[in-house]
Structure formats: structure tokens, C-alpha cells
Amino acid sequence: MSGHSSYEFKNPVARWVDSRLPILTMIRAQGMEFPTPKNLNYWWTFGGILAVMMVIQIITGIVLVMHFTPEASMAFNSTEFIMRDVNYGWLLRYMHANGASMFFLAVYIHIFRGMYYGSHKAPREILWMLGVIILLVMMATSFMGYVLPWGQMSFWAAKVITNLFSAVPFFGETIVTWLWGGFSVDNATLQRFFSLHYLLPFVLVGLVVLHIWALHVPGNNNPTGVEVKSGQDTVAFHPYYTMKDLFAIVAFLVFYAAFVFFQPNLLGEPINYVPADPLVTPPHIVPEWYFLPYYAILRAIPDKLLGVIAMFASILILLALPWLDTSKVRSGTYRPIFRQFFWLLVLDSIVLGIVGANPPEGTWIIVGRIATFWYFAHFLIILPLVGLLETPRPLPSSISDAVLSKKKSQPQAAPGE
Amino acid sequence: MKLIGKTLSVLAVAALLAATPAFAAEDGRREARDIDFSFEGPFGTFDRAQLQRGYQVYAEVCASCHALRFLKFRNLGEPGGPEFSAAEIKAIAASFDVRDGPNSDGEMFQRSGIPSDAFVSPYPNDQAARAAFGGALPPDLSLITKARKGWEGTLASLYTAKMFKGSGGPEYIYSLLAGYQDPPADMPAGPEGAAYNPYFEAGPWIAMPPPLSDDGVTYGDGTKASVDQMARDVAAFLAWTAEPKMEARKRLGFQVLIYLAVLTVLLYLTKKAIWARIDH
Numbered sequence: 063m064s065g066h067s068s069y070e071f072k073n074p075v076a077r078w079v080d081s082r083l084p085i086l087t088m089i090r091a092q093g094m095e096f097p098t099p100k101n102l103n104y105w106w107t108f109g110g111i112l113a114v115m116m117v118i119q120i121i122t123g124i125v126l127v128m129h130f131t132p133e134a135s136m137a138f139n140s141t142e143f144i145m146r147d148v149n150y151g152w153l154l155r156y157m158h159a160n161g162a163s164m165f166f167l168a169v170y171i172h173i174f175r176g177m178y179y180g181s182h183k184a185p186r187e188i189l190w191m192l193g194v195i196i197l198l199v200m201m202a203t204s205f206m207g208y209v210l211p212w213g214q215m216s217f218w219a220a221k222v223i224t225n226l227f228s229a230v231p232f233f234g235e236t237i238v239t240w241l242w243g244g245f246s247v248d249n250a251t252l253q254r255f256f257s258l259h260y261l262l263p264f265v266l267v268g269l270v271v272l273h274i275w276a277l278h279v280p281g282n283n284n285p286t287g288v289e290v291k292s293g294q295d296t297v298a299f300h301p302y303y304t305m306k307d308l309f310a311i312v313a314f315l316v317f318y319a320a321f322v323f324f325q326p327n328l329l330g331e332p333i334n335y336v337p338a339d340p341l342v343t344p345p346h347i348v349p350e351w352y353f354l355p356y357y358a359i360l361r362a363i364p365d366k367l368l369g370v371i372a373m374f375a376s377i378l379i380l381l382a383l384p385w386l387d388t389s390k391v392r393s394g395t396y397r398p399i400f401r402q403f404f405w406l407l408v409l410d411s412i413v414l415g416i417v418g419a420n421p422p423e424g425t426w427i428i429v430g431r432i433a434t435f436w437y438f439a440h441f442l443i444i445l446p447l448v449g450l451l452e453t454p455r456p457l458p459s460s461i462s463d464a465v466l467s468k469k470k471s472q473p474q475a476a477p478g479e
Numbered sequence: 480m481k482l483i484g485k486t487l488s489v490l491a492v493a494a495l496l497a498a499t500p501a502f503a504a505e506d507g508r509r510e511a512r513d514i515d516f517s518f519e520g521p522f523g524t525f526d527r528a529q530l531q532r533g534y535q536v537y538a539e540v541c542a543s544c545h546a547l548r549f550l551k552f553r554n555l556g557e558p559g560g561p562e563f564s565a566a567e568i569k570a571i572a573a574s575f576d577v578r579d580g581p582n583s584d585g586e587m588f589q590r591s592g593i594p595s596d597a598f599v600s601p602y603p604n605d606q607a608a609r610a611a612f613g614g615a616l617p618p619d620l621s622l623i624t625k626a627r628k629g630w631e632g633t634l635a636s637l638y639t640a641k642m643f644k645g646s647g648g649p650e651y652i653y654s655l656l657a658g659y660q661d662p663p664a665d666m667p668a669g670p671e672g673a674a675y676n677p678y679f680e681a682g683p684w685i686a687m688p689p690p691l692s693d694d695g696v697t698y699g700d701g702t703k704a705s706v707d708q709m710a711r712d713v714a715a716f717l718a719w720t721a722e723p724k725m726e727a728r729k730r731l732g733f734q735v736l737i738y739l740a741v742l743t744v745l746l747y748l749t750k751k752a753i754w755a756r757i758d759h
Contacts, residue, residue: 100759301753309746336618
């Protein structure tokens with residue numbers, strides 16, 4: 063990895079600025095000349111996609127706040143004012159709501175990519191842990207954002223989730239009253255959620271800067287998991303990955319736009335278009351789809367405190383992943399046993415999501431408990447054992463060897479393809 | 480190992496599919512009937528005449544109990560909606576008494592409505608409405624088609640039905656209004672004064688008596704005002720009140736998607752051309 067550029071700017075203004083604050087040199091070194099493994103596949107484009115989604119959320123969010131009133135008697139009305147009377151307000155609102163879903167879809171793909179290719183292993187442990195913290199901040203941000211329109215689901219989801227903190231021994235009720243700003247979810251809650259919802263995205267920007275900084279120390283992982291050995295293994299980030307990422311980003315935007323313009327309410331709950339009523343409980347209280355697996359884990363455990371602990375543990379356990387996965391081999395490409403358990407985890411996560419969407423009755427309870435057990439078993443039992451017992455396939459000696467041998471096995475490939 | 484993995488996956492999915500119940504009908508409730516509306520699909524638009532008829536049904540039948548507080552009179556003339564003329568809107572607005580003030584004496588007063596006013600609610604607040612209907616509250620209809628669903632997605636269909644049919648809010652309203660019927664013989668009696676309607680989400684007993692009857696409204700364009708027709712028209716009108724920007728949204732969406740699709744292709748070709756320089 064290289065952090066320094068020897069580039070001399072020709073433009074005198076550029077040289078003047080850069081000699082006082084080397085930001086231009088930094089952009090060149092980190093964003094253009096940065097040596098990147100040449101074998102990255104499309105699963106590596108999701109980092110760029112996430113950065114774009116974060117910017118979209120911040121911009122749409124800031125403009126929405128120019129028209130939104132975060133007070134209990136006016137929040138719902140101001141949201142409708144945005145939808146009906148603000149020029150393109152409907153577009154801002156739908157982009158922001160669906161943008162959150164796209165942000166989570168991309169982040170889950172990004173995380174699973176990291177798990178599969180061992181991007182969490184040494185020396186990238188802190189990079190991975192920063193990622194887990196980013197996920198936690200994203201979850202807090204989107205939870206509070208969902209409360210702001212003050213619909214029925216906004217209110218009742220706030221009530222359910224904030225009530226979980228009453229499970230804390232001795233201090234539980236006090237904590238909840240402190241969080242609420244009163245003795246129930248009410249205006250004080252809404253206003254402080256608004257404040258924090260505006261704040262946390264900028265905390266997120268800082269964490270993302272640290273995340274990219276931590277990445278640029280060792281450089282990117284790659285699908286073989288074999289570290290960069292020489293310049294043969296890498297290409298300059300620009301134009302190879304700037305253009306590949308840009309292509310992937312715009313393709314993702316097509317998917318995003320399909321939701322925003324043609325099915326903007328598909329991922330939401332209709333009951334959130336009913337103004338919040340503390341006296342009327344909705345028949346089914348469900349969070350947004352990206353929280354469903356955690357909701358399933360929470361409800362799988364019959365005890366309130368243990369359920370809350372299990373729910374938080376399901377994310378915090380990711381922090382320990384670099385040490386739970388004992389394999390010396392990084393990439394799942396060369397780990398035939400691990401690979402199958404990885405896909406089982408993906409399936410298990412989807413099953414947890416489906417369980418979370420359904421009322422905790424009958425068969426759903428059993429399925430939810432099995433899926434919760436499997437989730438923790440994967441991290442605590444399977445990963446440590448598989449790493450120790452598995453016989454990995456032989457690794458390529460270098461990235462460029464892997465690329466060349468792939469070319470040899472594709473004799474029909476057009477020259478220079 | 481692969482076989483175990485595949486078998487487990489198949490078993491898991493099969494178990495889940497089997498576990499999903501079809502929409503429970505023990506208490507007589509039913510999913511909405513899936514009828515066609517002109518505004519369905521990526522190219523769907525509202526039928527102006529239908530929206531005007533639907534407004535007439537709202538104004539003559541529903542407005543005595545149900546508010547429409549997020550709508551302004553001027554919305555009736557904006558593009559993408561019923562598109563009444565300016566004169567018609569002035570007349571509609573003027574037929575309402577709007578509370579305004581305080582005047583320079585410090586008093587609130589009543590005046591005729593003007594296009595910039597919001598629709599006047601039949602009751603000053605929810606409690607007054609509940610008092611008039613024995614505790615039941617007629618919901619505001621501005622967002623009703625987005626606030627209700629006609630059907631649950633089913634796991635068996637991998638929830639894809641909702642992608643193409645939507646959540647069924649307008650279909651719910653239609654089914655509810657056209658769905659009043661005699662209860663089956665084995666159905667135990669419902670609450671005093673309630674009517675039987677299997678399409679009501681909190682049903683099958685609903686506090687609202689059947690609001691529509693054949694020829695209850697005389698349509699200006701001569702269309703036969705059957706219950707089915709009025710239910711369709713008012714459901715379409717309410718779909719518009721919930722989403723007045725739908726046509727603009729789809730039109731812009733079409734342009735955006737074309738633009739992004741072309742850009743995607745161009746970027747892909749650029750990426751290929753750049754990467755062609757090296758072994759990869």
C-alpha cells in the first residue's frame with residue numbers, strides 16, 4: 063500500500079493550495095493512484111454504493127428538515143405538507159425513506175462479503191470493528207428517523223423498543239423515563255429523536271472516514287484472500303475502479319429508482335399513514351424489514367432481559383468475529399466447508415427476517431428459536447471448529463498468478479478481454 | 480456436505496411455506512377483491528371523469544361524516560387530479576362555511592370558503608365525531624388508500640404479489656363499500672347496530688351502515704350509479720387524495736429510469752474498454 067504521491071501539480075493555484083493543505087495530493091494518492099488488487103469482483107462495489115447512499119440520505123434529509131416540524135401535534139401534518147405542497151417534496155420523502163432501505167440492503171451485502179472473503183481477519187480487525195459500529199449507528203439513526211413522521215407505527219415501535227430498556231435490572235424504569243423525557247412516549251421523545259437523528263449521520267461520516275483510513279493502511283482484501291505481493295497484483299484505483307464503481311453505483315440507482323418512482327410504499331407499513339394514537343394499539347407491531355431478524359431474535363427468548371441481551375449480542379458478536387473465525391485461510395473461495403456454513407448463515411438470516419415479520423404464534427415460535435440458536439451456533443461453535451478442522455484448498459501463490467491461471471482456463475476469451 | 484446443505488435449505492423453505500396460513504377466514508373476514516383501476520401499473524393514470532364522479536360520491540355521501548383535512552379545494556383543479564375548472568372549484572369552496580379569524584374585534588367568524596382553504600371537517604374534533612356515532616370514529620379519508628391494505632403478502636408467493644399489485648388500499652376501499660351482505664346463517668350476532676361486512680379489516684362487524692345504494696347519486700355525465708360503480712369511482716378518487724402526485728411521479732420515474740439505464744450501459748462499455756488494457 064502506498065500513501066504518498068510524488069505528483070507535481072502543474073497549475074500554480076493547485077500548487078499554492080496544496081503546499082499549504084495537501085488535500086489535492088491526498089486525493090490523488092488515496093483516490094486515484096491507490097494500488098488496488100486487480101481481481102476485485104462486483105461484491106467490492108458496495109462500499110462505493112454505500113458512500114453514495116449516505117450522501118443521498120444526508121442531502122435529502124437536510125432539505126426535508128427545512129419543511130418538517132418535529133413537534134407531536136405538527137409532525138404528521140408537516141410530513142403531508144411535504145408530500146403535497148413542497149415542490150418535489152414527495153420525491154424527497156420517498157427518496158429518503160426508500161434510501162434508508164437501500165442503505166441497509168447494501169450494508170448487509172457489504173458485511174456478508176466481508177464475512178465470506180475473510181476481510182475481517184488480521185490486519186483488518188479494526189476496519190471490521192469500525193464497520194460493526196457503523197452498523198449500530200445506522201440502526202440507531204434509522205430507528206429514530208422512522209419515529210419522526212409520528213404515524214401509528216412510528217409511535218408504537220418507539221414505545222416497544224424504548225420499553226426494552228426497562229429490562230435493565232434496578233435502573234431499567236429510570237433509564238426509560240430518562241430516554242422518554244417523560245412518563246410515556248410523547249413530544250419530548252419525538253423532539254430528542256429528531257435532534258439525534260440529525261446528529262448521528264455526521265457521526266457516521268466521521269466513522270466512514272476512519273473506516274476508509276483503516277482500509278488504506280493494509281489496502282483492500284481481494285477474492286483470493288492472498289495479500290498483494292508486487293505491483294503485478296494491483297492497478298491504480300483510477301480509472302479502473304473509479305469507473306467500475308461508478309457503473310455499479312448507477313446500476314444500483316436504477317434499482318433504487320424503481321422503488322422510489324413505482325412502488326414507494328412497498329417496503330413500508332400502511333398503518334404508518336394513520337396519525338399516532340396513544341390509545342389505539344395496532345394489531346401487529348413490526349419494525350422496518352431491515353430490523354426483522356433482530357426482532358425475531360428478541361422475541362425468540364421468552365425472558366425480557368435475556369431477549370434484549372440476545373438481540374444486542376447478535377450484533378456485538380460480530381465484533382469478536384476476527385477471533386472466532388480460527389482459519390488461517392482468509393477467503394471462502396478456498397474453504398469448501400466454511401462456504402456451505404456461510405450460505406446456511408445467509409439462509410438463516412433470511413428465515414429470521416421472515417419470522418420477525420410474522421406474529422410470534424404457533425410454528426413461528428419454533429422456527430424462530432431454531433433460527434436464533436443456529437445464528438449464535440454459527441459464530442460460537444461452527445466458525446471456531448471449522449477453522450481448526452477444515453482442510454482448505456491450495457491457495458494461489460499470488461493475485462496475478464490467480465488471474466493468469468483463470469485466463470488459461472478460458473481459452474475462448476478474446477485477446478485483451 | 481453439499482447434499483446436507485441443499486437438503487436443509489429445501490426442508491427449511493418447505494417448512495416455512497407450509498407454515499404460512501392462507502388468509503384466516505375463521506371470523507368470516509376476507510381479503511379485498513382485486514379489481515382493475517386505470518392508475519395501476521407503471522404507466523397507469525387517473526381517469527379524470529372517474530375522479531370527478533368519485534368526488535361527487537364523496538361530497539354527497541361521505542362528507543357528512545368523513546373529513547378530508549389534508550386536501551385543499553384548489554387541489555381539485557391541479558393537474559393529475561379531477562381537474563375541475565376554476566369556476567367549479569370556486570363554487571365548491573363557496574358552498575362550505577370556513578371558520579376564520581380572529582378579526583380586528585378579536586372574534587372568530589364564519590365566511591364562505593375560497594380555493595386556498597382546506598376541506599372543512601364535518602366535526603370540530605375526534606371526540607365530537609365519536610360522540611355523534613356512539614364511540615365509533617369515521618376516519619379522515621385523505622390518506623385512507625395508503626393507510627389500508629387489501630391483502631397480506633404470502634410467503635408462498637415470496638411476497639412478490641405486492642410488487643405488482645401493490646398493497647391493495649384502493650381495492651380495500653372498493654371491496655368494503657361494495658361488500659355489505661347478509662351474514663352467513665351460522666355467524667353469531669354482532670354488536671348492536673353494527674352491519675356485517677367481511678371486507679372490514681377489524682371486522683366482520685362494522686359500525687358504518689352501508690353508505691351506498693343504487694342510484695343514490697345522480698352522475699352528471701349520465702353513468703349509471705350502481706353501488707359497484709360508485710364504489711369504484713370513490714375508491715379511485717380516494718386513491719388520488721392519498722397520492723395527488725402519482726402521475727407526476729410515474730412520468731418523472733419513466734424519464735429517470737431511461738436516463739439511468741442509458742447511463743448504466745455507457746458506463747459499462749467505458750469500464751470494459753478501460754479494463755481491456757490489462758489481464759484481469
